[in-house]
Amino acid sequence: xxxxxxxxxxxxxxxxxxxxxxxxxxxxxxxxxxxxxxxxxxxxxxxxxxxxxxxxxxxxxxxxx
Amino acid sequence: xxxxxxxxxxxxxxxxxxxxxxxxxxxxxxxxxxxxxxxxxxxxxxxxxxxxxxxxxxxxxxxxxxxxxxxxxxxxxxxxxxxxxxxxxxxxxxxxxxxxxxxxxxxxxxxxxxxxxxxxxxxxxxxxxxxxxxxxxxxxxxxxxxxxxxxxxxxxxxxxxxxxxxxxxxxxxxxxxxxxxxxxxxxxxxxxxxxxxxxxxxxxxxxxxxxxxxxxxxxxxxxxxxxxxxxxxxxxxxxxxxxxxxxxxxxxxxxxxxxxxxxxxxxxxxxxxxxxxxxxxxxxxxxxxxxxxxxxxxxxxxxxxxxxx
Numbered sequence: 001x002x003x004x005x006x007x008x009x010x011x012x013x014x015x016x017x018x019x020x021x022x023x024x025x026x027x028x029x030x031x032x033x034x035x036x037x038x039x040x041x042x043x044x045x046x047x048x049x050x051x052x053x054x055x056x057x058x059x060x061x062x063x064x065x
Numbered sequence: 066x067x068x069x070x071x072x073x074x075x076x077x078x079x080x081x082x083x084x085x086x087x088x089x090x091x092x093x094x095x096x097x098x099x100x101x102x103x104x105x106x107x108x109x110x111x112x113x114x115x116x117x118x119x120x121x122x123x124x125x126x127x128x129x130x131x132x133x134x135x136x137x138x139x140x141x142x143x144x145x146x147x148x149x150x151x152x153x154x155x156x157x158x159x160x161x162x163x164x165x166x167x168x169x170x171x172x173x174x175x176x177x178x179x180x181x182x183x184x185x186x187x188x189x190x191x192x193x194x195x196x197x198x199x200x201x202x203x204x205x206x207x208x209x210x211x212x213x214x215x216x217x218x219x220x221x222x223x224x225x226x227x228x229x230x231x232x233x234x235x236x237x238x239x240x241x242x243x244x245x246x247x248x249x250x251x252x253x254x255x256x257x258x259x260x261x262x263x264x265x266x267x268x269x270x271x272x273x274x275x276x277x278x279x280x281x282x283x284x285x286x287x288x289x290x291x292x293x294x295x296x297x298x299x300x301x302x303x304x305x306x307x308x309x310x311x312x313x314x315x316x317x318x319x320x321x322x323x324x325x326x327x328x329x330x331x332x333x334x335x336x337x338x339x340x341x342x343x344x345x346x347x348x349x350x351x352x353x354x355x356x357x358x359x360x361x362x363x364x365x366x367x368x369x370x371x372x373x374x
Contacts, residue, residue, distance in 0.1 A: 042260055051313040052259035054246045060259050065313055 007064045011048050014041045017058035026061075034058070076133065076203055080210065082126045085199030088214030089122020089191040090115070095218065096187050096225045114184070117153065121146060121188045125195035130203050146192060154185040169308050170301040170317055175291025179352045183225075190221040228356075230276065230296060231347030233283035238339050239275040239329060243268065250329030251275055255320045263314045267333065270307055272342050276328040281369055282358045284326035289355035293319030293328060296349040303345050305335025 010026045016037050018030045029044070031037050041052045041060040050064035093115060124146045131139030158181040165171050172180075194217040202210025230236065239251045243264055248255045250273040258264050278284035286292060297317040308315035315333040322329070330346065359365035 038260060038262075042262070045260075046311050049311045049313065052263075053257050054259035056246060065316075 005064060010061050010063055011050055012044050012062040013059060014044065014062070015059040020057055021059055076130070078130045078203075080207060081130045081199040081203035082123070084202035084207070084210040084214060085126025085195035086119070086122045088198035088217060089125060089195035090119055091214075092194045092218050092221045093118025093122070093187065093191050095222055096190070117150075117188060118191050121150065121191045122195040125192035126199040129196065129200040133203070143192070147189075150185055150188040153188060154181045157181040157184045168298075169306050169310070170298050171294065172298045173291045173294030175289065175352045175354045176295035176298060178354055179295070179350070182353060187225060190224060194218060194221055227353065228351040229347065230287075230292075230349045230351055233279055233351060234287060234328075235277040235279065236343050236347045237275050237277060238343055239273040241267070241271045241273040241331065248331070250320065250331055253320050253322045253327070253329040255318055255329065255331055258314055260314075263312075267314065270337060271331060271333055272337055272339055273329060273331050274339075274343055274346050276330065276346070278326050278328075280360065281365070282360050285357035285359055286351060286355050287328045288321060288326065289352070289357075290319070292352050292355035293330065295352055295355075296346055297330060297332060299349045300330075300332055300342060300345045301334070304332070304338070304342060307333040307335055 012027050012029060013021055014029045014031060014037055015021050016031050016033055018028070021028055029040055031040050037058070037060060041062065044050075044062050045052045048062060048064060050062045053061050053063060055061065097111060097114060124142045128139040128142055158177055161172065161177040161180060165177065194214065197217045198210055198214035201213035242249050243258075244254075246257050246259060246264070248258055248264075248267065253275075258267065276287055278287050297319060301317055306315075306317075317330070317332040319328055319330050321327070332342065334342065360369065
């Protein structure tokens with residue numbers, strides 16, 4: 001495994017309420033509803049081996065620890 | 066040198082060497098048994114450590130008879146040996162650090178340093194045992210030599226074992242629960258799990274215990290993340306890990322209750338046996354590098370007294 005993994009950093013933001021998210025740095029994935037939110041978050045987390053965190057406001061962030 | 070040593074009547078070189086060797090190698094084998102759980106690389110690791118123990122015992126059996134014959138160069142044996150055994154520490158550390166990168170539940174730096182130190186120290190224990198056994202055997206004969214060997218063995222085994230977590234803390238089974246998306250061990254918040262599927266699996270398969278320190282020394286010792294990591298590594302080795310590289314949610318974790326110093330440990334095992342988990346945690350070694358003793362200082366005791374009032 002590479003030692004250059006990007007850790008403790010938001011890798012991606014998945015949201016169904018785009019008005020609550022702004023800025024740049026991590027890609028923001030805008031999805032229509034909660035179901036899609038969970039599906040996309042799970043996919044990204046499996047692809048990046050990272051963890052999904054729920055901000056409980058319709059937004060998930062993906063962070064590698 | 067050896068010819069006139071052998072032909073020296075009652076002070077037999079052979080008796081000294083054989084006694085020293087036997088005592089030293091038995092100590093090494095006895096201590097290997099103790100560390101089987103800590104670092105089990107069987108058979109290659111075991112063979113190389115017995116071989117090194119043999120060399121240590123042999124080197125340490127020679128100086129006393131040799132010095133008796135005014136062969137002062139013999140003392141350089143010991144210096145040479147010490148040099149060699151320092152390298153064991155580096156060797157163990159290096160190989161463990163190399164493995165660490167690909168472990169599902171890493172040992173942690175403190176544990177690796179502890180293991181490396183222990184391996185070096187054990188060879189010195191072997192040498193001390195051999196030195197004493199061979200010296201006593203050489204000057205006083207077989208039976209006193211054997212006795213000295215046994216006594217040294219008991220002392221070595223005593224030094225070879227450290228404290229266990231169960232001695233410094235109460236290990237209690239704890240409840241793993243979710244408060245919304247927050248995972249909790251009793252009332253300690255551990256982490257935030259975003260996906261409901263993961264929360265479901267953790268509720269079904271997760272286990273937790275809580276360590277309640279018995280005093281302030283224990284509290285500060287348990288505060289070391291290296292110590293918790295070592296415990297979790299031990300537990301996952303024995304109970305198995307329900308985890309792969311793509312499920313960071315299932316990574317065993319330790320979190321501390323800042324008010325009381327209690328430490329909650331969370332684990333996703335293959336075998337879900339709460340009682341065994343508790344037992345493993347209680348029997349885990351307290352790492353030398355995590356050990357703290359604030360109560361050993363006057364100021365530490367004073368702080369405790371004044372806060373307690």
